[in-house]
Amino acid sequence: MSDKLRKHIEEITPITDKEFDYLLSHFSVKKLKKHQFLIQQGDLVKNDHFVVSGLLKAYHTNPDDGKEHILQFAWENWWITDFQAYFNQTNSTLNIDCIEDVEVLSISLENREKICADLHKIEHFFRKKSNFGYIALQQRILSLLTHSTKERYEQMLSNYPSLFQRVPKSLIASYLGVSRETLSRLSK
Amino acid sequence: MSDKLRKHIEEITPITDKEFDYLLSHFSVKKLKKHQFLIQQGDLVKNDHFVVSGLLKAYHTNPDDGKEHILQFAWENWWITDFQAYFNQTNSTLNIDCIEDVEVLSISLENREKICADLHKIEHFFRKKSNFGYIALQQRILSLLTHSTKERYEQMLSNYPSLFQRVPKSLIASYLGVSRETLSRLSK
Numbered sequence: 534m535s536d537k538l539r540k541h542i543e544e545i546t547p548i549t550d551k552e553f554d555y556l557l558s559h560f561s562v563k564k565l566k567k568h569q570f571l572i573q574q575g576d577l578v579k580n581d582h583f584v585v586s587g588l589l590k591a592y593h594t595n596p597d598d599g600k601e602h603i604l605q606f607a608w609e610n611w612w613i614t615d616f617q618a619y620f621n622q623t624n625s626t627l628n629i630d631c632i633e634d635v636e637v638l639s640i641s642l643e644n645r646e647k648i649c650a651d652l653h654k655i656e657h658f659f660r661k662k663s664n665f666g667y668i669a670l671q672q673r674i675l676s677l678l679t680h681s682t683k684e685r686y687e688q689m690l691s692n693y694p695s696l697f698q699r700v701p702k703s704l705i706a707s708y709l710g711v712s713r714e715t716l717s718r719l720s721k
Numbered sequence: 722m723s724d725k726l727r728k729h730i731e732e733i734t735p736i737t738d739k740e741f742d743y744l745l746s747h748f749s750v751k752k753l754k755k756h757q758f759l760i761q762q763g764d765l766v767k768n769d770h771f772v773v774s775g776l777l778k779a780y781h782t783n784p785d786d787g788k789e790h791i792l793q794f795a796w797e798n799w800w801i802t803d804f805q806a807y808f809n810q811t812n813s814t815l816n817i818d819c820i821e822d823v824e825v826l827s828i829s830l831e832n833r834e835k836i837c838a839d840l841h842k843i844e845h846f847f848r849k850k851s852n853f854g855y856i857a858l859q860q861r862i863l864s865l866l867t868h869s870t871k872e873r874y875e876q877m878l879s880n881y882p883s884l885f886q887r888v889p890k891s892l893i894a895s896y897l898g899v900s901r902e903t904l905s906r907l908s909k
Contacts, residue, residue, distance in 0.1 A: 593863055593866070593867055595867060602863070602866040602867045604859060604862060604863055604866070616852075616855060616856050616859060617856045617859065617860065620852055620853075620856060649845065649848065650845075653841040653844060656841060656844045656845055656848055657837065657838075657844055659848055660837065660844055660847055660848035660851060663848060663851035663852050663854075663855055664804075664808055664851050665808075666851075666855050667804060667851055667854050667855050667858065668804050668805045668808060670855065670858035670859060670862060671792060671804060671805065671858060672805065673862060674792060674858060674861060674862060674865070675781055675790070675792055677862070677865050677866075677898075678781070678790040678792070678865075678898050679781055679783060679790045710865075710866050
C-alpha cells in the first residue's frame with residue numbers, strides 16, 4: 534500500500550528508496566470499515582490522512598436541523614482531515630466518515646513539519662499539493678457564486694464521473710447544497 | 722515599501738539582509754491608480770502580486786448579464802492574482818482592478834519557483850501561506866453552504882471591519898452573492 538504514496542509523491546518530485554523509507558516511518562496505517570468515523574466533531578485533530586483505498590466524506594452537521602453539508606469527498610490519492618483543526622491542533626468542527634471500507638496513511642502535524650524541514654523536496658511536494666488544493670477551492674467558490682445548480686451538477690459529473698458510481702445520489706445533493714428532489718430532476 | 726514584504730515573510734521565517742536582498746531582486750514594483758486593472762480577463766497571467774498599499778478586487782463577470790461576482794478582495798499584506806491561470810501560465814478568467822490607488826510587488830512564476838528552490842525557508846514560507854489560504858477558502862465554502870446571508874454578512878463584518886470602511890456596499894453585496902437591496906436590509 535505504501536507504493537501508492539510513493540507514486541503520488543513522485544508525480545511531483547523524485548525520491549530515493551532511502552528517502553522514501555525515512556518518510557514512510559513517519560506515517561501510520563489505519564483501516565476502517567464502511568460507516569466508521571475517521572474524525573468525529575469535537576475530536577482533537579492530530580492527523581492528516583492520505584487515502585490508499587476507499588472513499589470518505591467530510592461534512593458539517595447543522596446543530597439546528599441535523600442537516601449534513603458535505604465539504605469534501607476523498608478517495609484514492611486524496612488527502613483528508615479537518616485542515617483548520619489540524620493546522621491549529623484544535624477540535625474538529627467536521628465529521629469525516631467512510632462511505633466504503635478505507636485504508637489511510639496518517640501523519641501527525643509534528644511529523645509533517647519534521648519531514649518538510651528535513652527534506653526540502655518534501656516541503657516542495659506539500660507546497661505544490663497545497664497550491665493545487667487552493668486553486669480547486671477557488672474554482673468551487675466561483676462555481677457556487679456564478680453557476681446554477683444544473684451547471685454545478687454537470688460540472689461535477691464531468692470532472693468526477695466515477696464518483697457518481699460510488700456515491701448515493703443523496704450525498705451528491707448534499708455536496709451541491711440542493712435537495713434530493715432537485716437533484717433527481719436534474720439527473721433525468 | 723520593501724520593508725512590508727520583509728516583515729510579512731518574517732512572520733513565518735527569519736531571513737538575513739543578504740537573503741532578503743536576493744529575494745527582492747526577483748520582484749518588480751507596480752503602481753496603479755484607482756479603477757485601473759491589474760489583470761484583465763483574457764490576459765496571460767505572468768505574475769502574483771503582494772499588496773504593499775491599496776485595495777483590489779478579483780471578480781468574474783457573467784458573460785450573459787454582465788453581473789460581477791467577487792472572488793476575493795486584497796489589501797495590505799495580501800497576495801492576489803488569478804491563481805489558476807498563474808500556476809498554469811494561461812489566460813485569466815478573472816478581472817482584477819483597483820478600488821484605491823495601489824502599490825504591489827510582483828513576481829513571475831519562474832522567479833517564485835526559483836527562490837523556492839534556492840532557499841528552503843522560502844519554500845517553507847510559501848507552503849505555510851498556501852496552507853492558510855486553503856483553510857480560509859474551506860471556511861468560506863462551509864459558510865456558503867451552511868450559513869444564511871445574514872450570518873455571512875455578520876461574519877464578514879466581524880472578520881474584516883475595516884473593509885466596510887473602504888469598500889462600497891454594492892461590492893460587499895457582490896462578494897456575498899446577494900443583491901444590493903438584500904444587503905441594505907441586513908445592514909440596518
